[in-house]
Structure formats: C-alpha cells, structure tokens
Amino acid sequence: MALQSLNVTKRSATTTQPPSVRTAEEPVAKLIDVSKCIGCKACQVACMQWNDLRDEVGTNVGVYDNPSNLTDQSWTVMRFAEYSKPDGDMEWLIRKDGCMHCEDPGCLKACPSPGAIVKYANGIVDFISDNCIGCGYCVAGCPFDVPRISKKDSKAYKCTLCSDRVAVGLEPACVKTCPTGAIQYGAKTDMVLRAEKRVGDLKERGFQKAALYNPAGVGGTHVMYVLQHGDDPERYSGLPSNPSISPWVSVWKGAAKPLASLAIGLAMLGAFFHYVTRGPKDEHAEGESK
Amino acid sequence: MSGPVVMKSGDVPRYAPGERVTHWIVAITFVLLALSGLAFFHPAFWSLTAVLGGGVWSRILHPYVGVVMFVFFGLMALKYWKDNLIQPYDRAWQKRLPDILNNNDHGLPEIDKYNIGQKQLFLAWVVSMVLLLVSGVVMWRDVASFPVPVIRIASVVHAIAAVVMILGFIVHVYSAIFWVRGSMRAMTRGTVTHGWAKHHHPLWYRRVTGGGK
Numbered sequence: 233m234a235l236q237s238l239n240v241t242k243r244s245a246t247t248t249q250p251p252s253v254r255t256a257e258e259p260v261a262k263l264i265d266v267s268k269c270i271g272c273k274a275c276q277v278a279c280m281q282w283n284d285l286r287d288e289v290g291t292n293v294g295v296y297d298n299p300s301n302l303t304d305q306s307w308t309v310m311r312f313a314e315y316s317k318p319d320g321d322m323e324w325l326i327r328k329d330g331c332m333h334c335e336d337p338g339c340l341k342a343c344p345s346p347g348a349i350v351k352y353a354n355g356i357v358d359f360i361s362d363n364c365i366g367c368g369y370c371v372a373g374c375p376f377d378v379p380r381i382s383k384k385d386s387k388a389y390k391c392t393l394c395s396d397r398v399a400v401g402l403e404p405a406c407v408k409t410c411p412t413g414a415i416q417y418g419a420k421t422d423m424v425l426r427a428e429k430r431v432g433d434l435k436e437r438g439f440q441k442a443a444l445y446n447p448a449g450v451g452g453t454h455v456m457y458v459l460q461h462g463d464d465p466e467r468y469s470g471l472p473s474n475p476s477i478s479p480w481v482s483v484w485k486g487a488a489k490p491l492a493s494l495a496i497g498l499a500m501l502g503a504f505f506h507y508v509t510r511g512p513k514d515e516h517a518e519g520e521s522k
Numbered sequence: 523m524s525g526p527v528v529m530k531s532g533d534v535p536r537y538a539p540g541e542r543v544t545h546w547i548v549a550i551t552f553v554l555l556a557l558s559g560l561a562f563f564h565p566a567f568w569s570l571t572a573v574l575g576g577g578v579w580s581r582i583l584h585p586y587v588g589v590v591m592f593v594f595f596g597l598m599a600l601k602y603w604k605d606n607l608i609q610p611y612d613r614a615w616q617k618r619l620p621d622i623l624n625n626n627d628h629g630l631p632e633i634d635k636y637n638i639g640q641k642q643l644f645l646a647w648v649v650s651m652v653l654l655l656v657s658g659v660v661m662w663r664d665v666a667s668f669p670v671p672v673i674r675i676a677s678v679v680h681a682i683a684a685v686v687m688i689l690g691f692i693v694h695v696y697s698a699i700f701w702v703r704g705s706m707r708a709m710t711r712g713t714v715t716h717g718w719a720k721h722h723h724p725l726w727y728r729r730v731t732g733g734g735k
C-alpha cells in the first residue's frame with residue numbers, strides 16, 4: 233500500500249479521488265549536477281544498500297557502465313559517454329540514470345492495475361508492488377525506458393526516490409552519499425533556483441549552452457539534471473531531448489477507452505431496442521413452411 | 523462438401539458434433555478473453571479480472587487462453603472459408619437490409635448457407651483474430667521481448683481488434699439467441715427445421731436436401 237503519511241495526487245487505473253486530506257506537501261526534486269559528477273558510483277551502492285538489492289556481478293563491456301543497464305536490482309546506473317569534441321578533445325559525460333519522476337508519468341497512465349502506481353503530492357512516482365500484476369504496460373508507457381520487470385516475481389521495479397526515507401524527513405540515499413555534492417535534494421522551487429545559479433556559473437566558465445533539464449513534455453520532472461551541454465541532451469548516453477508520452481500510448485490509454493466503452497454499450501442497447509421494437513424473426517409467421 | 527442428404531426425419535443437419543464442439547470452445551475462450559481483456563483496458567471493468575482469478579492470474583492466463591482460441595478459431599475459419607465468400611446474390615440480399623431489419627422478409631433474394639452479414643462478420647473476425655494473435659504475442663512479456671515502440675503499436679492494435687471482435691460478437695449473439703428464432707439449435711443440437719432452412723438459406727437448403735420438399 234501507498235505510504236500512509238503522504239497525500240496521493242494520481243493513482244493508476246482509478247477514477248475517484250485518492251487520499252488527499254493532508255495539507256502543505258511541497259513538491260520535491262532531486263537535482264543531479266552532471267558537471268560535478270566524478271562517476272564514483274557511491275550513489276549506486278547507496279541505492280543497493282538502502283533498498284536491499286544485489287544485482288548479479290556482471291561482465292566488463294568495455295566501458296565503465298556496470299551494470300550496463302537498469303535492472304530490477306539496479307534502480308540507478310551511471311552511464312559514461314565519451315564524447316569527441318570537434319577540436320579533437322575527449323569529454324567524459326557521466327550521467328546518473330534512473331526514474332525521472334515525471335509530473336505527468338507515462339508509466340502511471342499506462343498501468344491497468346488500480347493503485348499499482350501512485351504519484352504522491354510531493355511529486356514522487358512510486359510503484360506499489362503489492363498491486364502490480366506484472367503486465368509491463370508501465371515499460372511501454374515510460375518515455376525514459378526506466379521500469380524493469382523482475383524475472384523472479386514478475387513485478388515492476390524502479391527508483392522510488394526513496395519515498396520511504398523522504399516520508400520520514402530523510403533525504404534519498406544517493407543524495408546522502410554523494411561525495412562531491414553533485415546530487416542535491418529539496419523543494420523543487422529551491423532546486424530550480426540552485427540549478428539556475430549553477431547554470432549561470434557554468435556559462436561564465438565557457439559552457440555557453442549549459443542548461444537545466446526539466447523537460448516540459450512530461451510536465452517537468454522531479455529528478456532534474458544540470459547539463460553542461462543543455463542544447464544536446466542526447467549526448468549524455470541518449471537522454472531524450474524532448475521526451476513526452478508516446479502518441480500511441482495516449483491513444484491507447486486516452487481516446488480509445490471511452491470511445492470503445494461507448495461503442496460496446498451502444499451495440500448492446502441497440503440490440504436490446506431492436507428486439508423491443510421489432511421482435512424476433514420467425515419464419516412460421518409468413519406461412520412459408522408446412 | 524457433403525452431398526445431398528436424403529431427409530427422412532423432420533430436420534436438416536447444419537453442424538456436425540465436431541463443428542459444434544469447436545464452436546463452443548471458441549465461444550467460451552472468447553468470453554474469458556473479452557472479459558479479462560476489458561479489465562485491463564478500462565478501470566471501469568477492473569472487477570472482471572475476477573473471471574480468471576484476479577489481476578495477476580488474468581495477466582498470466584489471458585495469452586494462453588488466446589492461443590487456444592486462435593487454434594480453434596483457425597479450424598473454424600478453414601472449415602467455413604468457402605461458405606463465406608461473398609456472391610452476387612448476397613449483394614442483392616443486402617439491398618433489402620432495412621426490410622430485413624424490420625422482419626419483412628418477403629421476396630428476399632435466395633442465399634446460401636450464410637447471409638452477407640454473417641460473411642462480413644466472418645471476415646472481420648478472421649482479420650481481427652490474426653491481428654490479436656500477432657499483437658498479443660508482441661505484448662506477451664513471458665515469452666517475447668520486442669522493442670518498446672513496437673509494443674506500443676501492438677497495444678493499440680490489440681485493443682482496436684478486440685473491440686471490433688466484441689462488437690461483432692454482440693451482433694452475433696443477439697441474432698443467434700434472440701432475433702432469428704430457430705438458429706440456436708443449429709449450434710446446440712446440430713439441426714434446423716426445414717422451414718428455417720428454406721426461409722433463411724434457400725440455396726443451401728436445396729443443396730443439402732437435393733431440392734426436397
């Protein structure tokens with residue numbers, strides 16, 4: 233079940249109002265300053281430790297990425313991009329990947345199981361594994377390719393933004409552990425201000441295109457990046473430059489639902505009223521048979 | 523297929539026992555699939571997951587039931603393919619649709635085993651069934667892993683094909699059970715009356731009875 237101490241603003245496959253009596257819950261955000269990250273993976277380890285996860289020991293795939301992708305046991309991974317600048321220099325762009333905690337989460341929109349995905353008033357998008365049926369619709373719904381279905385229990389997993397820690401006033405485990413202060417956490421408005429200041433610093437230091445990544449296509453996110461090259465997010469191991477919920481998902485989980493339900497209802501009513509007004513067809517009535 | 527049958531008793535055979543069993547396997551699996559599928563489709567139908575034993579069981583079983591339906595539906599499609607090719611007299615019959623809907627069947631053009639409505643429904647079901655199988659396998663995470671963009675398209679295709687099939691099913695069941703009297707026994711006991719056969723499917727009637735009285 234969802235955390236009892238937090239208001240819920242969105243609940244998957246639910247048409248009534250979710251629990252929302254509490255007051256003063258401010259939207260939060262995690263700010264990841266890519267320009268400060270040294271790729272030490274302390275956050276990856278903290279995540280494993282707090283959430284009690286142990287991924288398989290993988291193999292070296294020729295780069296520092298390990299594991300090489302998000303899994304049901306690795307809710308965050310560091311992605312190391314080696315970018316060759318036009319002047320021949322190499323730039324190492326290290327991005328901590330994981331759930332972005334979208335304001336308009338595609339996973340939640342796609343989920344068919346009531347209450348398997350919730351969005352708290354503080355902005356955190358959380359999977360309530362208890363209610364998860366393992367269909368994987370969230371994977372299709374997510375514009376960032378984040379959720380992973382476990383082979384062990386067929387349930388979906390991803391970063392919780394440490395909703396359990398946050399609910400009792402602690403900061404997320406990755407934030408607590410980051411040695412360079414590249415990950416910060418707090419009220420979203422504060423984080424945006426800090427990011428803007430940092431972007432200003434970066435611009436002064438020659439990163440003309442530095443920017444805050446808080447993509448409007450998904451209503452903004454509660455995990456944001458400061459990017460040195462904000463004009464080209466794709467450079468950071470394929471961070472989408474303009475993410476939004478796929479139009480296929482919008483049709484499937486939007487217009488199709490009421491239209492199809494209406495069509496089915498009308499067909500049944502049509503059949504019923506045809507019977508009521510015209511009645512059954514009976515060959516004997518016309519005296520054709522003997 | 524079968525030659526003229528010399529009729530001694532009062533009834534005209536329409537479906538052999540094997541055909542009836544196949545039909546009812548398709549019907550039962552279809553109902554299970556439609557109900558569990560609708561449950562995933564819209565929150566208003568979520569309680570229908572109970573039909574297959576809850577949300578997780580529905581997710582597990584739905585695709586297997588679908589494969590069973592596809593196999594038996596395929597048998598039916600092969601068997602009835604020829605009988606469902608649309609002929610010129612079907613078009614003429616269709617022009618009288620308003621009369622037919624008003625139960626005014628006087629002087630209808632003579633048709634064979636199925637009318638054009640049945641034939642069009644048959645075609646719609648064949649197409650939907652193939653689309654449902656292909657898209658369903660793409661969505662089936664227990665056995666397949668397709669790229670996410672492909673899964674998204676498959677999800678839309680699956681939903682649309684399923685709704686087409688369900689709409690057809692409503693027409694089918696209404697006609698069979700409520701509207702056209704005397705049809706149900708074709709699929710339960712396997713036979714229809716001479717009167718039913720002559721009235722609704724005269725060409726077929728003469729074909730199977732050798733023009734009998």
Ligand code: HEM
Nearest residue numbers: 548549552598602636640641644647695698705706708709
């Ligand atoms: C459970 C409810 C159902 C009932 C009461 C029912 C009833 C019938 C009846 C009475 C017939 C014989 C019609 C005739 O002789 O002209 C028939 C034929 C047939 N049924 Fe069903 N049926 C049901 C479900 C289904 C489903 C789910 C499918 C497939 C999606 C299906 C596919 C067919 C086909 C292909 C035929 C052969 C006739 C044609 O080509 O139109 N039925 N059904």
Ligand code: SF4
Nearest residue numbers: 331332334338339374
């Ligand atoms: S990044 Fe994906 S999993 Fe996370 S909230 Fe957005 S849609 Fe959901």
